Amino acid sequence: MAKTPAVIKNISELRRRFYKSVKHKESLLALIAEAEVAEQVYNSNAIENSTLTFEETDKILLEVDPGRYISIQEHFEAVNLAEVIRYINENAKKEELTPEIILKLHEMLLSDIRDNIKGRFRKTGEWVRVGGHIGLDPDQIMAAIEEMFAHYYATSEENIIRRIAKLHLTFEYIHPFIDGNGRIGRVIINYLLIREGYVPITITFTDRSLYYDAFEEFESSGKTSLMEAIIGKALTNSYHKRLAYLEGMEIVNLREYSRRFNISHSNLINKAHRQTIPAFLEKGKWKIGIPAEKQK
Template sequence: MDLISETEVGEQVYNSNAIENSTLTLGDTEKVLLQIDLDKYISERELFEAKNLARVVNYLNKKATQSELTLEVILLLHQMLLANINDSFAGKWRNKDEWVKVGNYIAIAPEQIIDKLHKVLTDYFATNNEHIIKRIALLHLQFEQIHPFVDGNGRIGRALNNYLLIRDGFVPINIKFIDRADYYTTFNEFNETGKTKIMESIIGKALTNSYHKRLTYLEGKEIVSLVDYGKISHSNLINKAKRQTTEAFSEKGK
């Protein structure tokens, strides 16, 4: 299981950064993490975005089971994420002069951030009788609504999803760049109605995908691509794979 998580780091870094408009492809990202020279120019920022997020992912894969999620841990992850990118903001909440726009609204005042985050975490830990997907979806939407940092909120928020999943004995998930439109729709739904259904669906499918992948490898099953699986029509199979109603998983964009 640890080996599978290690091989997923490049994909997690690529997808999370791509959601935030990074121009690096999956191949570019893997080369950066392997310290292989690219045959094209990339900015210093994108270079550090890939390396730093990989450091965050590796850290939480190893440390999540050892420490409860706290505001101090969140700041540490943010410090890792923005090191050498925005050192003046790295590991720091927004201060009194730092306001940010989230979608079509202004995020809460900087002075309210710590109290709001304390409440979000307290509510999360107080509802451990509810389904993990519902709890993760709500916390993620609340965190992004608060937008506690000047930069890096989305990537840290998605990292926190996995910190909490791993901490509760589940496997990490990978929210894909190809699902970005649906992913952003969830924030509009939450801001307008307070509902979390779309985010629950995205996280639930991502979690099922992670388990299908791990069970396939651990049980030594034969792995075939969708185009080579001829028992039902290809379009029908693609729909089943997207809905995770069949034993399918995506790996490196396939």
């Protein structure tokens, strides 16, 4: 059995603390989830080479003038993905993920962008390539998607991170759509996490290189260790953020934390990236919660 990354071993305890702290704070959780929509949209679109900055993405979603000309396509890429994310936040616990749900999410994503291909898998003769990888034969897509789900639901006793990593890598290997595979694949991760009782994550643009390395690892060896590490660190990040708010901590940036506790800022940043301290990203900035007993 593959070795479980150390950071993933902490998730059970973080999850326990989360459920202990969340009672009667549903409105706070909803605010956090809504505040994260722009971050998820920005990062997922940036991985796909969108030119929008986080600030521009945030303004578009708030219906504020972004300050420069934004193409109609990039505007709808932001607005549509936000709609998909909000749909998942609202409905993932109500509906099991199926091929039909994936098609529905894809239709929402590409509406007013590429209406001729939205909401359907590739047809016979429609081939796609990403880098050096050619997507699966269109005539084999539905069978492969069904097999992907069969494996996921048949391995419910395995580590959730490993199961989701395998499904995500398999989905991207199949590459069932002409366009939108990456963005749909990443929202599927959150659909499954929320449905399984975990919190949603953001795979950041800064992790793009490692993210692509994970696909190469999977295609060359069938291994999922790099994707497990990416999802595991993103999940601990998400729990650290929610716990800082739910447990009423004082939230400061890492530079302020460094000053207060006389710890090297670069050392803290390094540990934050490894998620060996309870730091979290918020609007692209590293922050950390200080429990009451440690506050000065």
